[in-house]
Amino acid sequence: MYDREARFKLEDTMNAARIEYTEKAVMNMASRRCDVIKISQSEAVLALLTQYNLPQQFYLDIPDARISKIGCVLMRVHANNTIHVRFLRLMTQKELDRIFVFSTHPAHKDKTLDIRSW
Template sequence: MYDRESRFKMEDTMNAGRIEYTEKHVMHMAARRCDVVRISMSGAMLALLTQTNLPTEFVLDIPDARIMKIGCVLMRQNANNTVDVRFLRLLTQKELDRVFIFSTHPAHKDKKLDVRSW
């Protein structure tokens, strides 16, 4: 299903994120911190601090940009503690701009916040 969808261009970013998922068949809720390294409207690349066994489905929060509960599907887990994920819904351009505004990446240092669009 995900290989038939259109892919959007990934852009470099640096935002803090949080992954939440259930362990042991809904008995325990776990949360891990991560960094959003690259993002597009349909997916992202996340960097984790340690090697963890993530489930195939989880929820991503980007608290700086006030984007909560983005459903994700794990596409690939790389050896350098990064994971490629696809979103269950497309991010809007407004949400993507908010991610870039709060990014600490040097490519987005000139982004301005339009207060009227919130």
């Protein structure tokens, strides 16, 4: 399915995020912190603080940009504590702009948010 979708260019960013998933079937919800270091409309690269086992599907929250419950599928786990994920829906340009406004990456230091578009 994912090999036939269009690929969008990954842009550098640095946003705090949270991964949420269920452990032991549906018994409890686990939450882990991470950083979004690259993002596009269809995928992202996340930096994890430590190594831990993630399920194939989970939710991604970006609290600074007020974006919650983005469904994700784990595509690849890298050795340097980063993971490559695909989103279950395409992110809108408006959501990406909000992420870039709250990014601490130097490439986005001059980004501003249009209040009327919120």
